[in-house]
Amino acid sequence: MDDEVMTVLAGVLEALWRINAEWPDKPCTLAKLSKQAQRPMSALRRQLTMLEEAGLVTLALDEGGVTGTVQFTAGGRQMAAEIFA
Template identity: 65%
Template sequence: MDDEVMAALAGILVALRRIAAERPDKACSLAKLSKQVGRPMSALRRQLTMMEEAGLVLVTLDDGGVTGTVELSDAGAGLARDLSG
């Protein structure tokens, strides 16, 4: 993967960590994450699919796959913590 893609994925992990710290009792909606990272939903969904396959996030889709939530897996939370420094 090139540096731009890696930076985008790191940004998603860090944003999810920040959102989870702000609202620990609630999973992050895909719409909220899309706004936080400044990516269109279609691009975000592709990136989350890669991250889910790598075991970094858990994605739950609702309403026929149109909406849903995302949260860090244990591995993703550890990597996000490392990236946040």
């Protein structure tokens, strides 16, 4: 991955970290993360797919794939804590 992609993914993880700190143990809606990360939903979904494939988040889409939730995996939470805490 190039540096620009890594920067974008780090921004998504940081926004998810902030949301998770405010509402621990509760999955984050894609709409909330899209707003916090300042990413259009279409781009956010692609970025979350990459993070899910890396094992850092779990993504649960509702029927139709339009809405859903995202949360850290244990490994993703640990990595985010090391970076953002």
